[in-house]
Amino acid sequence: MGSEAEHKIPVINLNDESFKPGSDSWVLACKQARYGLEEYGCFEIVYDKFSPELHNSIFGAAEDFFGLPKETKMQKTSDTPGSIGYIADSPTVPLYETVGIYNATTLQGVDHFLNIMWPAGNNTFRESVHSFSKRVQAFHEMITRMVCENYGVEGLFNSVFETFIYSFRFFKYKPPQTKEGEVGLTAHTDTSFISILHQHQVEGLQIKTKDDQWIDVKPNPSSFVVLAGDILQVWSNDRVRSCEHRVMVKEDKVRYSIGLFTTGQGVIHVPEELVDDEHPLQYKPLDVAEYTRFAVAGGGAEAASRVKAFCGI
Numbered sequence: 001m002g003s004e005a006e007h008k009i010p011v012i013n014l015n016d017e018s019f020k021p022g023s024d025s026w027v028l029a030c031k032q033a034r035y036g037l038e039e040y041g042c043f044e045i046v047y048d049k050f051s052p053e054l055h056n057s058i059f060g061a062a063e064d065f066f067g068l069p070k071e072t073k074m075q076k077t078s079d080t081p082g083s084i085g086y087i088a089d090s091p092t093v094p095l096y097e098t099v100g101i102y103n104a105t106t107l108q109g110v111d112h113f114l115n116i117m118w119p120a121g122n123n124t125f126r127e128s129v130h131s132f133s134k135r136v137q138a139f140h141e142m143i144t145r146m147v148c149e150n151y152g153v154e155g156l157f158n159s160v161f162e163t164f165i166y167s168f169r170f171f172k173y174k175p176p177q178t179k180e181g182e183v184g185l186t187a188h189t190d191t192s193f194i195s196i197l198h199q200h201q202v203e204g205l206q207i208k209t210k211d212d213q214w215i216d217v218k219p220n221p222s223s224f225v226v227l228a229g230d231i232l233q234v235w236s237n238d239r240v241r242s243c244e245h246r247v248m249v250k251e252d253k254v255r256y257s258i259g260l261f262t263t264g265q266g267v268i269h270v271p272e273e274l275v276d277d278e279h280p281l282q283y284k285p286l287d288v289a290e291y292t293r294f295a296v297a298g299g300g301a302e303a304a305s306r307v308k309a310f311c312g313i
């Protein structure tokens with residue numbers, strides 16, 4: 001008792017009108033992002049311009065999708081590795097239901113999904129998913145810029161950012177069967193470069209600290225949780241730690257959450273600028289498609305770090 005460290009995930013406030021690269025608030029945000037990613041593998045951003053209307057419209061789209069008949073939801077929507085489609089009734093995570101929309105920052109990607117799920121169209125859904133994905137893509141861009149700046153490799157921004165492909169996911173968790181709560185989603189790291197999550201009212205997301213404590217990340221209509229994924233851990237040559245997280249559902253309510261995940265294309269290398277005496281090279285080049293297949297098939301599940309089991313030196 002009393003010996004556990006007090007943890008506080010950094011919160012970056014984007015509401016300042018003067019917030020842009022180079023401004024004082026930008027420099028402060030870069031420091032907070034660096035601390036959050038290196039210490040916790042995550043941080044929060046708060047953005048009031050993300051209005052309650054946008055929040056409600058995207059979770060309205062979630063309810064719309066999960067309300068479809070099961071045979072409709074189960075249809076295959078993509079052949080791309082890493083675009084895990086629909087999951088429900090899994091024996092290991094029975095409360096969890098999810099679906100992914102591959103390439104959701106393009107109308108083509110959203111329409112492909114829509115044509116399968118709603119052949120007669122669903123304009124409200126189309127608009128909500130596409131505009132949410134575009135907004136959150138702008139956060140991915142900003143954070144990638146900050147990460148490059150923090151490590152003195154601003155010149156690499158384009159080469160990193162251009163490799164991103166975005167998958168949007170909806171999550172739904174049934175209420176727990178017991179008063180103590182239940183695991184909604186088991187502890188894991190994401191394969192992504194960065195994942196950005198947005199929760200709806202019911203709490204549940206927890207992240208694991210370096211000293212093995214689970215801490216809650218509370219929902220808020222204008223806040224987003226930024227998690228470092230395995231690809232960022234590799235690219236940064238272990239400066240950033242991929243965030244271990246899970247979902248614990250405690251309230252007697254259905255929980256919804258959404259996220260935009262970046263996967264890459266081709267092969268990710270540690271930039272030579274990030275290798276020195278203090279930071280010897282930790283990873284062989286990582287083929288993103290192969291790594292995603294390995295992770296989806298459950299490879300490296302027993303290892304302390306799945307990505308180290310795959311391409312660590």
Ligand SMILES: O=C(O)CCC(=O)C(=O)O
Nearest residue numbers: 171185190197205247257
């Ligand atoms: O439901 C959530 O908030 C998190 C989901 C998640 O971590 C994942 O699917 O990778």
Ligand SMILES: [Fe+2]
Nearest residue numbers: 188189190245
């Ligand atoms: Fe995750």
